[in-house]
Amino acid sequence: MHHDDIILETRKLTKAFRGFTAVSGVDLKVRRGAIHALIGPNGAGKTTCFNLLTKFLAPTSGQIFYRGEDITRAAPATVARRGMIRSFQISAVFPHLSVQENVRVALQRASGQSFHFWRSAKGLSELDERAMALLDEVGIAAYADDLTVSLPYGRKRALEIATTLAMEPDLMLLDEPTQGMGHEDVDRVAALIKQVARGRTVLMVEHNMKVVAGIADTITVLQRGEILAEGAYAVVTADPRVREAYMGTADAELEGAHA
Template sequence: MADIILETRKLTRDFKGFTAVDRVDLRVQRGHIHALIGPNGAGKTTCFNLLTRFLSPSSGQILFNGTDITRVPPARVARLGIIRSFQISAVFPHLTVLQNVRIGLQRRLGTSYHFWRSGRSLRRLDERAMALLEAVGLAGLAQSLTADLPYGRKRALEIATTLGMEPELMLLDEPTQGMGHEDVHRVMELIRTVAQGRTVLMVEHNMKVVAGLCDRISVLQRGAVLAEGSYAEVAADRRVMEAYMGSAAEGAGDAAAPLQGTPQ
């Protein structure tokens, strides 16, 4: 039996007659990088919001490490070890890179966040913060103002801050969105590195990223699971191609093109 860290059973979310997530059965294996993909409007981010309890499901169950967390408040879900990033980079622009990571680490103190406290009281966190910055390639920018970072480096900083919260399961929502080729490659390598010893569930539109990183892929269409398997398996599924070609016809660009063959 596979070691399943996260499972959903018939997970559903309705919005005034519109079903955004439709009876989704999802099983994420511990230690895997698992992707949720699908055309625009397929329900991927809504599914993330349900898993982290930013939204409550209309019906169905969410289990984490075998425990039902369907009605658990979002803050407690985070404390259990499910930590997410967002499509828009969520960093404090007017703090330094080091200070951003240190905020994520304050949870380790076992007290409230000390925004009003002297920086000297938090320096015990600096060693761990620098280790996290080293892991994401930002140690040399520790004293830089976050607002001055390129977009790709801000995403790397967000991942470092997420790691500071010691996630057992990382949920990454469009980690390479809006990036150029060089930044995409850098973030791919970063995700590959930080996934060692962790489980990652990611929403991603870039199929080259999905093909290069993911052990398993779940394809959503109109809120329901359309297909599931390895990249090669879902790329060969005619229903998946039809879903993406339909999306492309509605202005989704060339998102479907990489599905036509596994990248080298």
């Protein structure tokens, strides 16, 4: 594999909390342009790993490289400026602004434009045009004028993805994007992730095997903080250790995902 193909890499990434090792010696390689999923049963260390990658936690040991540069000690803002953007949960959007206004705020933040710029009519219409294009990309342009608070849950997640796209991510990090959703929304958001991933790299933490089945190029399965298996969906789901990690329920879950 050519080195330039790797956008994000960890070497022996480890995080211990008072004697409990949540992430243990993880070597992760995320290929540029891929949708890479980090999955595993509860307590596998997915969230801790994600928080290490997004700089919300400092590792106990090991290194993180982004585009070939050691970012182990870099601040979250520094990493974000270089294009590694984490999609926040719904709390990151302003409930009492319209859907379009939320995207406009994100665009304004991304471009570092002053408040005055977007108060001018020219500035405003330019941002509005870009905001609508992003809403269109995530399939919620019809809701542009609605108050965000009134959006159904799945569409709030679509808005969240639009505000993340406004930051022009090179690498987009999604944390449990389908959590708490019904089937219809899960399918819609999975299709949306696949769509916005074109020409971008996506690393997502997910617990739902069905979601990653259809969209992930590479799946890394974590168990007790270590990499249990890695590869395409067919490879990891054929691994008896993966089936066992999902404790019997997995067989039903894994078979179901093929349907």
